[in-house]
Amino acid sequence: MADINVTAIKARRPADDPGSEPIWDLIELLFFAYRDFVSDPDEVLAKFGFGRAHHRVLHFVNRNPGMKVADLLELLRITKQSLGRVLKQLVDQGYIVQREGAHDRRQRLLHVTEKGRALALQLATLQTERIAAALKELGPGAHEEARRFLAAMIDREDRAGVLAFIESADEARRRT
Amino acid sequence: MADINVTAIKARRPADDPGSEPIWDLIELLFFAYRDFVSDPDEVLAKFGFGRAHHRVLHFVNRNPGMKVADLLELLRITKQSLGRVLKQLVDQGYIVQREGAHDRRQRLLHVTEKGRALALQLATLQTERIAAALKELGPGAHEEARRFLAAMIDREDRAGVLAFIESADEARRRT
DNA sequence: GAAATATGTCAACATGGCTGACATAAATGT
DNA sequence: ACATTTATGTCAGCCATGTTGACATATTTC
CATH class of the missing domain: 1.10.10.10 (Winged helix-like DNA-binding domain superfamily/Winged helix DNA-binding domain)
Incomplete structure (x- = not known):
């Protein structure tokens, strides 16, 4: 019993577990990245x-x-x-x-x-x-990875709508 | 000659090329993701x-x-x-x-x-x-990918300082 | 014809930025 | 020792951009 519990606890990545410790790095990187991005x-x-x-x-x-x-x-x-x-x-x-x-x-x-x-x-x-x-700077695939991460950060109720917006705007642009 | 140029142009991913077309999707996803993130x-x-x-x-x-x-x-x-x-x-x-x-x-x-x-x-x-x-929702490795993307979005002059800040804060926390 | 909808506008106020001017205490340079 | 610089604080006023509440107009829908 004791062994099983210890293993289960160690198997969790504490940094991504909402019950334990805040994900400080991404909270802060989002702040800094957005701060610079919008100021351009x-x-x-x-x-x-x-x-x-x-x-x-x-x-x-x-x-x-x-x-x-x-x-x-x-x-x-x-x-x-x-x-x-x-x-x-x-x-x-x-x-x-x-x-x-x-x-x-x-x-x-x-x-x-x-x-x-x-x-x-x-x-x-x-x-x-x-x-x-x-x-x-990052490898190929970085665009897709960023897209997926940012999309997953959007409110669930809005996500489909946002992706549809981007999709339809891209399509309209292509038709130009 | 003509063949070489055509090949070179096609090899570029137009969406990631600053000289051609804006990267609309990430611009907008950053807006929506940050909008929801800061409102929590x-x-x-x-x-x-x-x-x-x-x-x-x-x-x-x-x-x-x-x-x-x-x-x-x-x-x-x-x-x-x-x-x-x-x-x-x-x-x-x-x-x-x-x-x-x-x-x-x-x-x-x-x-x-x-x-x-x-x-x-x-x-x-x-x-x-x-x-x-x-x-x-995303695979393992998503944390690291997000970290690298966001860090790369920070002004070059500040990037090292920001990463040092996060690093030292994490270390101080671990010592607690 | 009544009610709902899409939009606009006026007024007042809140939040969180900014500049400029000036003040204090402590450290640093000569 | 004294002059200068540095770290911080504060007053006053302004600007950008958000909010609520009330009300107006045109048009569509029931």
């Missing part, structure tokens, strides 16, 4: 008088042209009032346009302008440089 | 009247007891005024204490109290549940 576009954004909130909106509208305001709100997990502030600036300055929905004329579907598309691409390229450098 | 402790923090800024301070002081104020500022990349606001509340409410440096009496070295340690542990445990669940 800051300088460019500042030149346009924009902040990170504008970036997020522009990014997702660019990736999903024609999306509903309500869907963007849910994705960003902010209120319409918060969105309204930055969206208004992006529209006023000609980065985003809103078009009446074809089937439902209450909707104000979001689209980037050519200017908006160009800025979104510039910002994504900055972030891509960091990611590409990281993947290059 | 929110409810608990709110019960104590704290926010995410308090969490970050408490976390790093707990992990690195005796750290200098200046080091914490650099790590969080905020100003002393921003730190001061949340640090004061953590000290006033008995989660953190500051002790005069032994060698340099100008320093106010940061330590968690028992209460602070307990809260930091509770918050880290919440985040660990998400990470542990993710790692469990």
Whole structure:
């Protein structure tokens, strides 16, 4: 009996066991990696008088042209009032346009302008440089491993939706 | 000649090439994963009247007891005024204490109290549940792969320092 | 026609960043 | 010894971006 218990305890990897010890390294690496990752576009954004909130909106509208305001709100997990502030600036300055929905004329579907598309691409390229450098250091397969890890970190209820979003955006891009 | 060029171009993985197309999937997965990861402790923090800024301070002081104020500022990349606001509340409410440096009496070295340690542990445990669940879904080796990817995403100049921080904090913990 | 839905807007407030200016105590350099 | 630098703190004000609550408009749906 005693032997069996000892073996079972030793067999667990304590670092990955929620009942025992926090996974300090990944908690901290996530903080540092994200801190650096999101700061890359800051300088460019500042030149346009924009902040990170504008970036997020522009990014997702660019990736999903024609999306509903309500869907963007849910994705960003902010209120319409918060969105309204930055969206208004992006529209006023000609980065985003809103078009009446074809089937439902209450909707104000979001689209980037050519200017908006160009800025979104510039910002994504900055972030891509960091990611590409990281993947290059690691072996092949690192992209897939990172994708799987990050996807597994997303709330279970949202995961399928997020992956579908990425999938459909990629497909739309390929058709361009 | 023509054949060689075509082969070289096809051999590149376009998705990981900074010169061609943004790595949309990882950009977005990082956003979603981090969005959910940092929101886990929110409810608990709110019960104590704290926010995410308090969490970050408490976390790093707990992990690195005796750290200098200046080091914490650099790590969080905020100003002393921003730190001061949340640090004061953590000290006033008995989660953190500051002790005069032994060698340099100008320093106010940061330590968690028992209460602070307990809260930091509770918050880290919440985040660990998400990470542990993710790692469990993926194979063994996922922890190491995630660690390597995230570390590679950190600014080159800081990477060694961050890894040293984690390493030394882990060692100190093991000695407890 | 009534009710529900998609969106927008006004006002007020909270959190957590920032800059600039200034203060104190202790260490360090000359 | 004295001047300078360093580590830290603090006051005041501003900015970016989140929140709630109340209300308005147009359109769709029951």
